[in-house]
Amino acid sequence: MQRLSARQRRCLDAMAIQVWEARATAADTRPSRESAAPEDTRGGEEHRGNWRPLQQQVQECVRCELSKTRTHTVFGAGNESADWMFVGEAPGAEEDRQGLPFVGRAGRLLTAMIGALGMSREEVYIANVLKCRPPNNRDPMGAEVRECESYLHQQVAHVRPKIIVALGRFAAQSLVKTTRPIGKLRNQVFQFEASEIPLIVTYHPAYLLRNPLDKRKAWQDLCLARRILDSA
Numbered sequence: 001m002q003r004l005s006a007r008q009r010r011c012l013d014a015m016a017i018q019v020w021e022a023r024a025t026a027a028d029t030r031p032s033r034e035s036a037a038p039e040d041t042r043g044g045e046e047h048r049g050n051w052r053p054l055q056q057q058v059q060e061c062v063r064c065e066l067s068k069t070r071t072h073t074v075f076g077a078g079n080e081s082a083d084w085m086f087v088g089e090a091p092g093a094e095e096d097r098q099g100l101p102f103v104g105r106a107g108r109l110l111t112a113m114i115g116a117l118g119m120s121r122e123e124v125y126i127a128n129v130l131k132c133r134p135p136n137n138r139d140p141m142g143a144e145v146r147e148c149e150s151y152l153h154q155q156v157a158h159v160r161p162k163i164i165v166a167l168g169r170f171a172a173q174s175l176v177k178t179t180r181p182i183g184k185l186r187n188q189v190f191q192f193e194a195s196e197i198p199l200i201v202t203y204h205p206a207y208l209l210r211n212p213l214d215k216r217k218a219w220q221d222l223c224l225a226r227r228i229l230d231s232a
């Protein structure tokens with residue numbers, strides 16, 4: 001990974017992660033991604049033709065029982081042509097209230113994780129496997145995932161990210177189609193469904209808030225994702 005910028009170091013501090021860096025070399029003086037404008041190489045608005053109708057469809061969706069208990073659907077947020085796509089499990093209480101993904105403490109940690117990679121939240125796309133909150137934050141049920149997953153697939157098809165980061169056990173198992181524990185899914189490169197989009201697995205920010213010692217592992221996962229994207 002290239003030399004860290006001041007903002008990346010601040011974000012790592014916010015994650016309570018200390019990173020030792022080699023001294024700067026001439027090659028490290030190139031502009032960091034922090035200052036680079038997000039690049040849309042995927043044909044502007046054309047590929048997003050069905051985005052608004054898709055949002056509308058999710059907003060009105062009653063395919064599963066979660067439609068009865070939700071306050072708002074949580075479609076996703078961010079750059080619709082992002083290179084990076086982060087996928088969590090499902091909205092929590094605050095997300096359900098605001099209709100936005102990853103708000104609150106876990107959201108702030110995710111923002112710091114993204115910042116540590118040298119990006120802002122607006123440069124990436126953030127979504128969940130489920131678009132409605134399971135009551136009392138219980139685990140999503142298989143039937144709910146089967147009903148909802150086509151929305152995520154359509155989002156991936158529109159955004160066409162260069163890498164997907166699955167956040168947490170449930171998102172990882174849903175996207176990789178496995179029941180293996182998250183510890184066995186980290187440090188590997190999967191492909192999202194039949195696409196060639198690489199997918200890596202890391203911990204959910206809410207888990208990291210409860211288990212701060214694992215933040216370092218999450219940082220290693222993000223560095224792996226960065227290396228994959230840089231070598232593509």
Ligand code: SF4
Nearest residue numbers: 061064067131132148
């Ligand atoms: S969770 Fe998904 S499938 Fe279920 S009602 Fe919400 S949007 Fe529809």
